[in-house]
Amino acid sequence: MPIMFQNDSQKQSGNDTEDVLRVEHLCVEFRSREIRQETKVAVKDLSFRVGRGEVFGFLGPNGAGKTTTMNVLLGFVNATSGEAYLFGQNVREPIARQRIGYLPELTYYYKFLNAEELLRFYAGIFRIPRNEVERRLDSVLKLVELEHARKRLIKTYSKGMQQRVGLAQALINNPDLLVLDEPTSGLDPVGRMKVRAIIQRLKNEGKTIFFSSHELGEVETICDRVVILHEGELKEEGSVKGLVDKYQCNLEQVFLKVIGFQPEQL
Amino acid sequence: MKNIRLLSRVVLKESIRRKDFYVLFVVTAVITLVMGSVNLFHDNQIVRYLKEICLLLIWISTVVIAITMAARQIPAERESRTIFPLLAKPITRTEVLLGKFFGCWIAVAAALAVFYIFFGLMAMTKEHHWPLTNYFQAIWLHWVMLGVVIAMSLLGSLLFSAVSANVTISFVVVAFILMLGRHLDKVALQVGEPARSLLEALFFVLPHLEFFDVRDLVIHDWPAIHWLVCVKATAYGFAYGAFFLVAACLCFRRRPLN
Numbered sequence: 416m417p418i419m420f421q422n423d424s425q426k427q428s429g430n431d432t433e434d435v436l437r438v439e440h441l442c443v444e445f446r447s448r449e450i451r452q453e454t455k456v457a458v459k460d461l462s463f464r465v466g467r468g469e470v471f472g473f474l475g476p477n478g479a480g481k482t483t484t485m486n487v488l489l490g491f492v493n494a495t496s497g498e499a500y501l502f503g504q505n506v507r508e509p510i511a512r513q514r515i516g517y518l519p520e521l522t523y524y525y526k527f528l529n530a531e532e533l534l535r536f537y538a539g540i541f542r543i544p545r546n547e548v549e550r551r552l553d554s555v556l557k558l559v560e561l562e563h564a565r566k567r568l569i570k571t572y573s574k575g576m577q578q579r580v581g582l583a584q585a586l587i588n589n590p591d592l593l594v595l596d597e598p599t600s601g602l603d604p605v606g607r608m609k610v611r612a613i614i615q616r617l618k619n620e621g622k623t624i625f626f627s628s629h630e631l632g633e634v635e636t637i638c639d640r641v642v643i644l645h646e647g648e649l650k651e652e653g654s655v656k657g658l659v660d661k662y663q664c665n666l667e668q669v670f671l672k673v674i675g676f677q678p679e680q681l
Numbered sequence: 682m683k684n685i686r687l688l689s690r691v692v693l694k695e696s697i698r699r700k701d702f703y704v705l706f707v708v709t710a711v712i713t714l715v716m717g718s719v720n721l722f723h724d725n726q727i728v729r730y731l732k733e734i735c736l737l738l739i740w741i742s743t744v745v746i747a748i749t750m751a752a753r754q755i756p757a758e759r760e761s762r763t764i765f766p767l768l769a770k771p772i773t774r775t776e777v778l779l780g781k782f783f784g785c786w787i788a789v790a791a792a793l794a795v796f797y798i799f800f801g802l803m804a805m806t807k808e809h810h811w812p813l814t815n816y817f818q819a820i821w822l823h824w825v826m827l828g829v830v831i832a833m834s835l836l837g838s839l840l841f842s843a844v845s846a847n848v849t850i851s852f853v854v855v856a857f858i859l860m861l862g863r864h865l866d867k868v869a870l871q872v873g874e875p876a877r878s879l880l881e882a883l884f885f886v887l888p889h890l891e892f893f894d895v896r897d898l899v900i901h902d903w904p905a906i907h908w909l910v911c912v913k914a915t916a917y918g919f920a921y922g923a924f925f926l927v928a929a930c931l932c933f934r935r936r937p938l939n
Contacts, residue, residue, distance in 0.1 A: 489769045491938050509771045517769035523762035525691060527698045539687040540770045584766060594769075 434500070435592050435623045436465035436488070441497035443483050443647075457483040459647045460497070465592075465625055465640075470618050472634040472655070473627040475644035476674055481627045482520070484644075485596055488625075489517055501592065513541065516585030518578075520596040526570035530561055530580050533569065534587050541588040555583040558613060575606030582613055592623045599630055611637070635659075635666040645674045684776040685783060692784020693791075696750060702792050705742040710799055712738055717803065728807040729900050735803060736896045739796045740823070744855055747789050747827045751834035752847045754781040755933070764938055775930045778835065782926060785831045790824055804899075814905040815898050822911065825918035826893035830855055832925035833888075839932040858890045888921040 443458040458480040465471045475481050486492040488499055488506055504511035524533055531552060538548045556562045559579035564572065569580060578598070585593060598614065599607040607630075614637055618624060628634050634641060635655055643651040651658065651673045655666060662669045696702065713735040755778075758764040767777065797820050805811055830851070837847040861868075865887075869880035892914050897903060 486938075489765075491765065491768060493935070509773050511771075512769060513771045515769070517766060519762065519765050519769075521762070523765060525695070525763055526761075527695050528691070532694070536687055536691055537766075537770060540684055540772050542683070581766070 434464045435467050435469075435502060436471075436625060437500040437503075438463050438484070438488075439498050439500075441484065441487060441499055442495045443480070443487060443492060444495045457647055458487075458494075461644070461647070461649055462497075463642050463649065463652060465623060467591075467623055468621045469640055470624045470626060470638045472638035472641035473625060473644070474631070474634065474641055474670060478646075479644040479674075480647040481644055482596065483647075485594060485627065488594065489515075514588070514591045515594055516588060516590035516592070517594045518581050518585040518596065518598050520600055524569050524577065524580060524584070527568065529566050529568050530556065530572075530583065531565045533580065534583060537584050538587050543588065551587055551589070555586045558586070558616075559583045560609070575602055575609070578602055578606060578610060579613075582610065586617075590622070592625060593617060594625045596627050597629065598626070599628065599633065607633075631665075631667040631670055641666075643670060643673045650674065684772045685780045688772075688777060688780025689782075689784035689787055692750075692754065692781055693788050696784075696788035696791075701749065702746055702788075702795075705746060706792075706795060706799075709735070709738040709742050709796065713799075713803060717807075728804065731807065732800075732804055732900045733896070735800050736900065739793075739800060740894075740896070743789060743793055743796065743823070743827060744830060744852075746792050747785065747830045748834050748848055748851045748855070750788060751781070751785045751831040752838050752851060753844050754785065754835065755838045756844045756847075759938060768938070774933050778930055778933050779926070782831060782835055785835075786824075786828050789827045789831065793820055793824055793827070812899070812902060812905075815902070818905055818911055819895050819899045822893040822895055822914055822918075825915050825922075826890050828922045829888050829890065829918050829925070832922040832929070836925045836929040836932065839929055839936065855890060858887055859894065862887060862889050862891050888918075893918065 439462050441458055441461040442456070445455045445457060447454065461480070461484060473481050473484070483492060487494050488501065490506055490509070490512065493507070499506045501511040502514055506512075525536075528536070534552050534555065535548060538551065543551065552565075553562075556565050559582050561576060561579055561583065564576060569577065572580065578601075582598070585595070595614070599610050602610060611633060614624065614626070618637060624637075626634070626638060638655055640654050641652070641658065642649055651669075653661070658669050659666060662672055664672070713731065716734050717731050755764075758767070758777075764777075768774070797816065801811060801816060833854070834847065834851045837851050838844070841847040841850065862884075865880050865884040869877045869884065872880065895906065898906065
């Protein structure tokens with residue numbers, strides 16, 4: 416069942432050449448509060464664009480600056496310099512987040528609410544009309560297979576169910592851009608498969624997905640284009656196929672080569 | 682405004698689903714009923730001491746509810762990381778803070794209503810009358826005072842890293858103001874400099890929460906206070922509440938969330 420809602424045609428008839436996401440010379444530095452501690456540069460002069468309908472992989476080892484960049488895009492952290500835009504709006508403006516859905520790395524939702532109450536709350540923030548909310552609730556809960564548990568408190572959910580309720584909240588506003596931060600991390604193989612199937616389905620529906628993951632096999636299957644970050648800097652950017660052809664190996668090996676990992680280091 | 686309303690509803694739901702209020706209400710009711718069943722001094726007409734104890738327990742319980750609820754709002758959002766999916770939506774940090782404030786204030790109003798209904802029923806069984814104007818003024822001023830306490834605790838939650846530190850400091854400050862606030866200027870006259878200037882400054886800067894304490898009105902059935910005084914006290918409470926909220930919004934606006 417597609418998760419397209421009313422006004423989808425209106426949204427899609429917009430400017431097709433518009434960048435969904437644009438990052439320009441982004442720098443993020445964290446000043447330490449302790450004396451003699453150096454300023455930590457988390458992101459250095461990062462620039463990239465994500466076009467409409469793309470599934471974009473945002474790769475890098477731990478500490479590469481992926482989450483920091485995502486935090487800037489979502490308005491949690493202010494950039495030291497440079498700018499980032501969502502649908503042409505500066506990310507500092509709350510309105511820039513009207514058309515995005517965000518799934519954090521781990522599940523963080525109000526555990527004293529049930530799935531239906533949580534989704535209603537988020538739907539309210541997006542100003543979704545009341546008659547439309549019911550339809551979207553049914554639709555996203557069906558998509559993430561949580562219809563049977565919609566009245567149960569989230570604190571009683573398994574980890575996989577919590578991740579799926581997270582995906583449901585990310586989809587409640589029928590976003591044009593989905594920001595997924597390691598969506599399958601910490602899930603068992605069945606949970607991963609379910610989340611992956613949902614992402615694949617969203618891709619088939621033409622959603623733009625900005626996707627951070629350490630599961631490079633998954634990235635290779637799903638993503639159209641990737642960037643590889645290392646120590647806050649963009650090291651490589653291109654289509655998955657292009658990078659695989661360029662380095663004559665699979666994406667995992669491309670990744671290791673780009674970040675300069677030598678097997679002898681083990 | 683809608684975001685503030687939505688968030689305050691979530692805070693209200695959380696307060697209803699937590700056990701804090703119920704425990705405090707049961708403790709207050711049990712202590713009051715036990716005290717009421719003991720016929721101290723063998724005087725059946727003595728009701729005032731019972732009303733005084735019950736109101737004292739209500740004041741302590743509601744201050745406990747207000748401080749603990751407000752103090753944990755933002756730290757709990759940060760600790761459980763629910764703040765991230767929330768702020769990834771088109772909502773500002775100011776709206777989050779105001780939603781938390783109004784949610785706590787409404788939850789406290791509900792708690793106050795339950796406590797005062799119990800108090801009214803208990804008093805009516807002994808006195809067979811119900812001075813509604815006195816009750817209304819007492820509840821209203823009590824609620825305005827709790828609004829100031831909630832705003833202060835919210836600000837504290839952004840200034841102190843640990844919830845326990847904020848709760849303790851808020852309790853000490855509120856207790857200090859309620860018990861000694863009105864005497865600070867007199868104490869200042871009896872000490873030398875620089876303590877005098879410090880105490881005088883404190884006297885003028887601190888919110889005088891004791892202005893809102895009109896328990897005696899209910900306990901002794903004194904005539905209701907003039908409405909203009911009520912309005913002035915309300916304006917005074919709102920001004921301090923607004924000051925603490927603006928300070929909290931400024932603190933929260935650029936605060937890193939991690």
